[in-house]
Amino acid sequence: MIRFALNKGLAALLMLWIVGTIVFAVLFVVPGDPAELLLTSDGAVASQESVESLRRQMGLDKPLITQYLDFLAGAARFDFGQSLIDHVPVGKTIALRLPRTIELILAGLFLGLITGIPAGTWAGLRPGRSFDRVVSAANAVLISVPGFVTGTLFIYLFAQVLRWLPAGGYVSFASDPLLHLKLLTLPAITVGLHLFSIIFRMTRASVLEMRTHDWVRTAVAKGLRRKLVVRRHVVRNALGPIVTVVGLQMGILLGSTVLIEFIYNWPGLSGYLVTAVQQRDYPSVRAVILVVSALFILINFMVEMLYSVLDPRIRL
Template sequence: MNRYLARRLVESIITLFLATVVVFLGIRALPGDPARVLAGEESDPQAIAEVRASYGLDQPLPVQYVRYLGKAFTGDLGTSVRTGLPVTEIIAGALPVTLELAFLAMLVAILIGLSTGVIAAVRRRGPLEWASNSVALLGLSIPNFWFGQMGILLFAVLLGVLPASGFVPFLDDPVENLRRMIMPAVVLGSAIAAVIMRQTRSAMLESLTADFVRTARAKGLPRHQVILGHALRNSLIVVTTVVGLQLGILISGAVVTESIFVLPGFGRLTLDAVFTRDYPLMQGVVLITATAYIVLNLLVDLLYSVIDPRIRVGGAAL
């Protein structure tokens, strides 16, 4: 187990290093002169040259990269061109909003997707399977922007039971915070629930026909123990993979959902950085996103070894 964990940590560190290279070169490959953007389009050549020197843009790329990497490891991601604030401070203000939205949306997705997937596999060729498949198809087909607008129209405008938009920090007012996050979480989690449902159903159907399930039934184990303790646990590898990947997408920013419900999260921050050509903020956002993906993939791999002992034993034997 320790050898498996050490190998995954080394792989994650190498991947993170390569991600910093891609982020650094990718931002500088964008069209336009960053120094001109930082100084302003109407600035004279002398002002542009001063900005280029102050930001180190006149140095060779390897020198710029080493400087960028050193600052990034100390938590210095630069200063936003648009606001003049440190990039780390801006990201720290927006990231908790997206993390809460991602957690609630994933909670909704797991509760709906996992339960309906198990039911569809156990009640195969029955009304419950058809109903689950229909709901999953709707979840995959309905766009978030339409679903969100219909939710606002129904629950905020017609019924008046939930606010239409805005954000209140959880520590300031927990009840109001949850009232404002329910609709975005359901809208964002519905499509993910459909994916989890389909993957859970497929994995459960395969597990229910496996030899170890037939053996468990032959031993006379209760039906719920066979389904939940044997078939579902063996199917969680696939579900964990889907959840890890989808959670990474959520953390990287749900641009459409956050825009509809006016949430000051990571998605809107990314969109604003692109539109205003705020290069330091764009660089910081992409780096944080890549880091989140790498960390989540590492956690998913570690969960594999907890769910399936064969992975733990195989990793330790390497």
């Protein structure tokens, strides 16, 4: 197990270095001088002094290898320089916004897991019955509706018509815990519904497959209780694909919650990335892409570790 973890950890570090190198190189793939492009993005005419000053601020006046080493060293210290728009350290802004996005994803994941796994298990154990048909039909509708459409409908129904919850915004948990949870409820349910549809389908398919294996029929033939067979031989073996798809969805959600954050005015990392791209804030764009990539790699590493615990054959 230790050797397996070390191999996967080294592979994750190698992948992170490759991603960092690609992120660094992207700035130089764009034709033209990045400093000049930034100063003339709105049609203004920039003087040579302004261009040279911005080049020095961005570190573009240094040799390429020096810029590359400085970038890697800064990334290792979580120091990505200052934003070119508001001159605030990028690392500080990411440290402020990233927990909000992670909180939203984890809240949605919790809702998706506590509903998707039981519903998928029940439907997989009783295929073709009323519960399976109704939930599968509802799931087909859910998976075909984009998250921003669901979010808009929720705002109209629960915030404007019923007035049960606020339409959007953000308040820190420390300042007002109850209001924070109210503001989190609708975005979390929107994310949770998307995850529910995926987790339900994967759980149902996995349970249906596991029911046909010889060890399940043998356990039933030996007279083991149904609940014990389901828990130990069906659900446990069905968790592998579920863990994999949940890990992938968490990584995808780190960059795809931008519309949900925008609809609910949730100040997370995805919205910050969109603003940085629109304003050509290169240090911020670099930093956010690198941080999201690092988190995606970390999530995949954790999924592989958990998968190896659920199925020891993976370690071989």
